[in-house]
Amino acid sequence: MADELDILRRANPVPATDPRFHDRPLDQHAQRRLNRLLHGERRSTSPRPLRRWVWSVGTAAAVGAVVLTLTLSGSTTTPAVAAPRPLIVEAGSTPVPLDRLADRVTASGSQRLVQGTHVQTWSMSLTSGPGARPPITLPAERVVRWKADGSHTELVVATDPRHPGRPVVTDADPVPRTVEDGHVLSRRTYPPSWSDAPPVARPPHDAERLRAYLDEIDRLEAMGTSELLDAVAELLNNWTLGAREDAALVRVLADAKGLRPAGAVTDRLGRQGQAYVYEDTAHSARRMLVLDPRSGAVLGIEDTVTKDDPEYGVKAGDVMSYSAWMR
Structure with a gap:
């Protein structure tokens, strides 16, 4: 236990001076970092590579809970926990380079910046060790x-638009279960x-300042492309961007290596889009x-x-997480 406490104290993932963590639970970004510290590489004791993907949308304590394989009914029923398949690029479609898209996108649209978000997520919950479940x-x-007085509300609902009306698996309780x-x-x-x-601060709408804003979100690591995508997700989990911010963000992404x-x-959600892929070989991951x-x-x-990991029961091609932001 002392080793884990030393790691947490040095990393300080939830500093007391950071207003993002006042009077509210940890967000997904903080939970992911906490779980990476608890379950990832310990440089002094383990030669194994950092496991970026050991995290859950539940509380940090739930990561260690025993996960049960749940089904809707009977032994012949398709498991309710089946992972979504990776998105497939349409055969014969023409890729659009990011710099070309950045030149095409204008900041003159009617969409305005709004504090708040509407997001649908699919997240894999993993366990390892003796007694671990799929x-x-x-x-x-x-x-x-958010309201004009600075207060805000958060509503979280268990739902899967791929299977409307069917029961949904959730880990809201210590043991995952199905709900309506x-x-x-x-x-x-x-x-x-x-x-x-x-x-939480209002994001800027020019590319240079937005890049610095995103860099400040992810303070624990150098801002590589994977960290940039993490920061973009964190931004969109707090703000619905306007046309000017969208245009600036595409310009920032166009410069990503x-x-x-x-x-x-x-x-x-059935929307047409252009896909851009980053191969995160350091963490055996593909990010789209x-x-x-x-x-x-x-x-x-x-x-x-992108690589089988028998310890956690995942195989190459498994979707570890997906977020779809709506307006």
């Missing part, structure tokens, strides 16, 4: 709305609060960014594992 995929929808489609997992109201630190155009895709080909808005980010 991974399960947890779908949820989250709506955050549309079941409210949490409904919270937060008191007024203000911050000048990203991602290793983010290659892949072609047209249809996302999990989906952009609206007209406005440049980020439609989604998909993380797929």
Whole structure:
């Protein structure tokens, strides 16, 4: 235990001076970092590579919980926990380079910047060690709305638009279980609060300042392409971007190294998009960014594992997480 405490104290993933963590639970970004510290590489004791993907949308404590394989009914029923398949690029579609898309996108649209978000997520929950159970995929929808007085509400619902009306698996309790489609997992109201630190601070709408803003979100690591995508997700989990911010973000992404155009895709909400793929070889992951080909808005980010990992029961091609942002 002392070793884990030393790691946490040195990393300080939730500094007391950071207003993002006042009077609210950890967000997904903080949870992911906490779980990477708890379950990832310990330089002094383990030669194994850092496991980026050992995380859950539940509380940090739930990562170690025993996961049960749940089914809708009977032994012949398709498991309710089946992971979504990776998005497939349309055969014969023409990839659009990011710099060309950035030149095409204008900041003159009617969409305005709004504090708050509406996002659908699918996240893999993993366990390892003796008694570990197969991974399960947890779908949820989250709506955050801010009010003029600085207060805001957060509504989280268990739902999967791929299977409307069917029961949904959730880890809202210590042991995963099925609930009705549309079941409210949490409904919270937060008191007024203000911050000048990203991602709560208002994002700028020019590329250079937006890049610095995103860099400030991810303070623990150098800003590579994978870290940039993490920061973009964190931004979109707090703000619905306007046309000017969308245009600036596409310009920032166009400068990212290793983010290659892949072609047209249809996302999990049925929207047409352009896919851009980053091969994160250091973490055996493939990251796909989906952009609206007209406005440049980020439609989604998909993380797929590229190497089997028997310890956690994942195979190459498994979708570890997917976020689809809506307006």
